[in-house]
Amino acid sequence: MTSTLPSPDLTSAREDLATALRAELGDDAVFTDPAGRYVGDRAVRAAPDTRFLLVLPHDVAGVQAAVRLAHETGTPVVPRGAGSGLSGGAVPTDGAIVLGLERLTAIREIDPLDEVAVVEAGVITAELSDALAPHGFFYAPDPASATLSTVGGNIATNAGGLHCAKYGVTRESVLGLEAVLADGTLLRTGHRSIKGVTGLDLTQLLIGSEGTLAIIVAATVRIRPLPVARRTVLARFTSSAGAAAGVGAITRSPVRPAATELIDGGTLADIDANSGSALARGEDAIVLIELDGYGIEEQTADLTVALEAAGGSVRVIEDEAEAEHLWELRRSGRGTGAGGHRLGEDIAVPKSQFAAILDQLAEIGERHGVETSALAHAGDGNLHPLLALAREEGEDPGSPRPPVLLAAADDLVRAALDLGGTISGEHGIGTAKRGWLDLELSRDSRNLQRRVKDAFDPQHLLNPGKAL
Amino acid sequence: MTSTLPSPDLTSAREDLATALRAELGDDAVFTDPAGRYVGDRAVRAAPDTRFLLVLPHDVAGVQAAVRLAHETGTPVVPRGAGSGLSGGAVPTDGAIVLGLERLTAIREIDPLDEVAVVEAGVITAELSDALAPHGFFYAPDPASATLSTVGGNIATNAGGLHCAKYGVTRESVLGLEAVLADGTLLRTGHRSIKGVTGLDLTQLLIGSEGTLAIIVAATVRIRPLPVARRTVLARFTSSAGAAAGVGAITRSPVRPAATELIDGGTLADIDANSGSALARGEDAIVLIELDGYGIEEQTADLTVALEAAGGSVRVIEDEAEAEHLWELRRSGRGTGAGGHRLGEDIAVPKSQFAAILDQLAEIGERHGVETSALAHAGDGNLHPLLALAREEGEDPGSPRPPVLLAAADDLVRAALDLGGTISGEHGIGTAKRGWLDLELSRDSRNLQRRVKDAFDPQHLLNPGKAL
Numbered sequence: 001m002t003s004t005l006p007s008p009d010l011t012s013a014r015e016d017l018a019t020a021l022r023a024e025l026g027d028d029a030v031f032t033d034p035a036g037r038y039v040g041d042r043a044v045r046a047a048p049d050t051r052f053l054l055v056l057p058h059d060v061a062g063v064q065a066a067v068r069l070a071h072e073t074g075t076p077v078v079p080r081g082a083g084s085g086l087s088g089g090a091v092p093t094d095g096a097i098v099l100g101l102e103r104l105t106a107i108r109e110i111d112p113l114d115e116v117a118v119v120e121a122g123v124i125t126a127e128l129s130d131a132l133a134p135h136g137f138f139y140a141p142d143p144a145s146a147t148l149s150t151v152g153g154n155i156a157t158n159a160g161g162l163h164c165a166k167y168g169v170t171r172e173s174v175l176g177l178e179a180v181l182a183d184g185t186l187l188r189t190g191h192r193s194i195k196g197v198t199g200l201d202l203t204q205l206l207i208g209s210e211g212t213l214a215i216i217v218a219a220t221v222r223i224r225p226l227p228v229a230r231r232t233v234l235a236r237f238t239s240s241a242g243a244a245a246g247v248g249a250i251t252r253s254p255v256r257p258a259a260t261e262l263i264d265g266g267t268l269a270d271i272d273a274n275s276g277s278a279l280a281r282g283e284d285a286i287v288l289i290e291l292d293g294y295g296i297e298e299q300t301a302d303l304t305v306a307l308e309a310a311g312g313s314v315r316v317i318e319d320e321a322e323a324e325h326l327w328e329l330r331r332s333g334r335g336t337g338a339g340g341h342r343l344g345e346d347i348a349v350p351k352s353q354f355a356a357i358l359d360q361l362a363e364i365g366e367r368h369g370v371e372t373s374a375l376a377h378a379g380d381g382n383l384h385p386l387l388a389l390a391r392e393e394g395e396d397p398g399s400p401r402p403p404v405l406l407a408a409a410d411d412l413v414r415a416a417l418d419l420g421g422t423i424s425g426e427h428g429i430g431t432a433k434r435g436w437l438d439l440e441l442s443r444d445s446r447n448l449q450r451r452v453k454d455a456f457d458p459q460h461l462l463n464p465g466k467a468l
Numbered sequence: 469m470t471s472t473l474p475s476p477d478l479t480s481a482r483e484d485l486a487t488a489l490r491a492e493l494g495d496d497a498v499f500t501d502p503a504g505r506y507v508g509d510r511a512v513r514a515a516p517d518t519r520f521l522l523v524l525p526h527d528v529a530g531v532q533a534a535v536r537l538a539h540e541t542g543t544p545v546v547p548r549g550a551g552s553g554l555s556g557g558a559v560p561t562d563g564a565i566v567l568g569l570e571r572l573t574a575i576r577e578i579d580p581l582d583e584v585a586v587v588e589a590g591v592i593t594a595e596l597s598d599a600l601a602p603h604g605f606f607y608a609p610d611p612a613s614a615t616l617s618t619v620g621g622n623i624a625t626n627a628g629g630l631h632c633a634k635y636g637v638t639r640e641s642v643l644g645l646e647a648v649l650a651d652g653t654l655l656r657t658g659h660r661s662i663k664g665v666t667g668l669d670l671t672q673l674l675i676g677s678e679g680t681l682a683i684i685v686a687a688t689v690r691i692r693p694l695p696v697a698r699r700t701v702l703a704r705f706t707s708s709a710g711a712a713a714g715v716g717a718i719t720r721s722p723v724r725p726a727a728t729e730l731i732d733g734g735t736l737a738d739i740d741a742n743s744g745s746a747l748a749r750g751e752d753a754i755v756l757i758e759l760d761g762y763g764i765e766e767q768t769a770d771l772t773v774a775l776e777a778a779g780g781s782v783r784v785i786e787d788e789a790e791a792e793h794l795w796e797l798r799r800s801g802r803g804t805g806a807g808g809h810r811l812g813e814d815i816a817v818p819k820s821q822f823a824a825i826l827d828q829l830a831e832i833g834e835r836h837g838v839e840t841s842a843l844a845h846a847g848d849g850n851l852h853p854l855l856a857l858a859r860e861e862g863e864d865p866g867s868p869r870p871p872v873l874l875a876a877a878d879d880l881v882r883a884a885l886d887l888g889g890t891i892s893g894e895h896g897i898g899t900a901k902r903g904w905l906d907l908e909l910s911r912d913s914r915n916l917q918r919r920v921k922d923a924f925d926p927q928h929l930l931n932p933g934k935a936l
Contacts, residue, residue: 111818111820112719112720113716113719113720113819113820114818114819114820115719115819116818136720136722157665158665158669160663160665164662164663165662168636168640169662169663171669171672172636172640181912181916185912187910187912187913187916188910188913189913191816191889191890192818192849192888192889193816193817193818193819193848193849193850193889193890193893194632194633194637194816194847194848194849194850195628195632195637195816195845195848195849195850195890195893195894196816196890196892196893197625197626197628197676197890197892197893197894197895197896197897198890198891198892198897198901198905198908198909199897199905199908199909199913199914199917199935199936200673200676200677200680200681200917200920200921200936201626201639201672201673201675201676201677202913202916202917204639204669204672204673204675205668205669205672205673205920207669207672208665208668208669209668209669212668213668224724225721225722225724226722227722228722228766228770248581251580251581251583252580252581252604253693254604254693254694254695254696256692256693293761293762293763294723294761294762294763294764294766294767295761295762295763295764295766296762296763298696298762298763299762302696348659348661348663348664349661350579350582350584350660350661351581351582351583351661352579352581352582377663379662380661380662380663381660381661381662381663382661382662382663420660421659421660421661422659422661422663422664422665422666423666424664424665424666425661425663425664425665426663426665427665428665429665429666429667433666437666437667440666440667441666441667442655442656444649444653444655445655445656445657445667445670446667448649448655448670448923448924449667449668449670451923451924452668452673452920452923453668454923455916455919455920455922455923456916456919467667468667468668
């Protein structure tokens with residue numbers, strides 16, 4: 001590939017910045033030739049000729065120093081957690097510092113009596129729950145990526161996951177933040193009690209802002225006692241529409257599961273192909289449910305009544321190993337999809353519209369000649385459809401996604417909006433979804449958001465070109 | 469009282485504004501001589517010579533028209549729900565339009581399958597739950613003022629209440645808003661699913677902003693299924709410190725009550741004096757607990773074990789009428805306090821610091837020669853201490869609060885901050901708490917908040933002098 005050589009001036013400015021960063025953060029924190037994994041997240045990669053500096057500070061002071069130097073030199077900063085995102089939020093932009101928070105891994109404090117933990121941004125989400133377990137507590141946010149993703153990245157994207165209908169999205173577990181502002185200042189927000197209403201809630205404003213307002217370096221999070229019991233229930237329906245009706249039946253019952261996952265026939269077949277399981281049976285769709293807390297037998301009984309009345313064939317999974325395996329299959333998702341073009345989506349609709357969006361998905365697939373399947377966090381309206389297309393015989397395995405996949409995705413996102421839904425349930429906007437932003441947000445809303453951005457980052461150096 | 473007469477110019481400008489408002493909103497929506505109840509909230513009154521126009525729009529368009537006219541004439545706007553606040557947030561400022569939302573009372577939609585309701589700002593909070601009950605649902609936010617206060621006012625102040633440790637503060641039940649911006653534009657924010665991460669979360673930023681960023685006129689709120697069972701438990705301890713230890717014992721247990729109220733001996737005596745009850749017994753303090761949901765017997769058993777191990781004498785209230793009466797006594801608070809000076813506070817501390825703040829309260833009372841008592845939403849760290857002082861013999865019943873009460877309150881708020889707490893748990897800042905704002909928020913935080921305010925309201929016409 002030919003690319004224009006950087007001008008000597010730019011190159012020397014970059015060298016000067018690297019030198020200044022090394023002087024402040026240490027030689028082992030600055031990389032002018034970063035390893036490949038930093039060029040993208042799990043779904044989006046930077047253009048091949050993107051030049052960036054990778055900075056991996058050892059502590060909060062290092063983050064502040066790096067941001068201050070970026071501020072002084074007018075250098076964009078792209079914050080990065082584990083790079084496990086799916087919307088391009090952490091993908092380098094040309095000339096930027098990619099500021100990785102992976103070395104900020106201290107769990108500073110676990111306080112069962114206050115029901116809080118204070119953790120740095122780079123702590124792996126699942127590891128926080130592991131550290132809490134001996135105290136009898138857990139950290140509720142658990143995106144399917146929990147063993148990869150970081151607490152800070154989850155907060156920056158307001159990550160969702162499987163347990164949000166009962167325990168809330170990440171936002172609802174965050175009480176306070178430490179964040180580095182665009183000029184390198186350290187801001188502390190929030191409180192250590194569940195209540196606190198002093199001033200505008202900057203904690204809540206920063207959550208989900210995808211690194212565009214400030215760089216989250218630590219958080220005071222709410223922790224919860226481990227449930228006294230857990231129970232997995234599997235309900236099988238003869239169609240996706242039937243499974244959607246089953247989800248509605250749960251809503252009409254008094255039971256509120258910890259997790260309610262709808263998995264359609266196509267997804268089941270995909271899981272089976274990748275994992276050697278035997279879940280698929282024709283057009284059958286399943287609803288996989290986790291109950292937890294007190295009264296697990298009564299909950300199971302009420303749930304079973306509701307699901308059977310909706311036509312479901314219900315199996316209570318008594319064996320813990322089997323239950324664990326089922327959730328493992330669910331979390332592992334649909335495998336790598338080797339051999340074909342695939343596009344995973346993340347939309348949300350009002351819960352009552354599940355049957356409608358599943359219908360539309362099938363219809364869109366037929367119209368574009370694209371295979372479709374879906375799984376959904378059905379308790380909270382969040383759907384992850386997959387659009388797939390086999391490669392032509394002899395097609396280069398590195399060939400780009402055919403436009404028809406993107407056209408089908410566009411139709412699908414618009415269908416979600418038409419049903420009163422949203423263009424992103426939990427993955428964020430990043431670069432991948434900016435094209436649809438104007439369809440969901442009014443001009444007034446976008447203008448306001450830009451003015452808020454200006455209030456935090458007047459030079460527009462924090463994660464430029466993302467989210468907004 | 470003598471006051472300077474308004475200049476003819478100002479008076480005529482005011483008349484012109486009233487005329488313009490009448491033309492747009494109707495004669496019955498504009499009051500140049502408002503009734504007394506509009507001059508304050510439940511704790512703060514405007515100075516006697518404060519002149520203001522009262523506007524009570526019939527609908528959202530009326531709110532927009534009033535705000536547009538205010539914008540064009542540079543007139544401050546003070547939004548008002550039911551006036552049930554305790555921090556002065558809705559108190560008129562001189563020359564302002566007080567914009568009352570009490571006529572926006574439509575419950576536009578109740579959708580059990582989506583688990584949402586769409587309501588206008590003026591709906592009384594308790595009436596929303598009443599309307600939901602036939603559908604098997606309730607609206608979780610329930611400040612003690614729920615029968616007086618409005619959904620919009622609760623959202624504007626991020627109101628708390630008794631059930632927040634389990635169900636969250638108001639913030640956690642709001643999915644989307646309609647709000648009128650400073651120029652009269654109607655902004656729609658949020659979504660109808662539990663998940664949704666498109667753009668900066670303006671919904672969350674507006675919640676708790678006390679009318680300083682925009683005027684909330686409607687909300688899409690989350691509703692929840694009525695619990696299958698409820699149980700009230702009363703634990704008696706021989707001291708406030710003992711009751712605080714009882715609260716800690718609950719935290720160490722796996723039970724998470726719907727409500728956990730700590731009521732000290734002084735408050736019990738006060739309730740008895742006002743309600744003819746017989747709760748007080750010397751220095752005894754009680755913890756009044758509501759359990760709800762599945763497995764109520766197991767919950768009760770685990771709770772009883774925890775409380776008894778902490779030295780509590782536990783009584784499970786089997787009689788529903790008695791339980792209802794106890795909660796009624798708790799909600800009625802401490803009566804009117806006729807006969808003495810009283811100052812109610814609203815602070816929050818980390819839960820582990822309850823014993824410490826109760827100690828400090830007693831110590832501060834002794835030091836200032838002021839009577840103290842306390843009740844607390846102990847599940848979420850929120851404490852409502854009362855500072856009281858008998859009147860001197862022959863003292864004018866309208867005489868102002870003695871400075872010693874204010875000095876004691878100041879010490880108390882500082883003590884909460886020293887313990888890692890906050891100056892307001894749930895009542896908001898309004899005018900009453902602005903003096904302490906700088907103690908809790910850093911200069912950087914305040915500067916950022918001012919810039920966010922500028923982004924929404926560059927003329928500073930929305931609730932000026934409040935909250936920030």
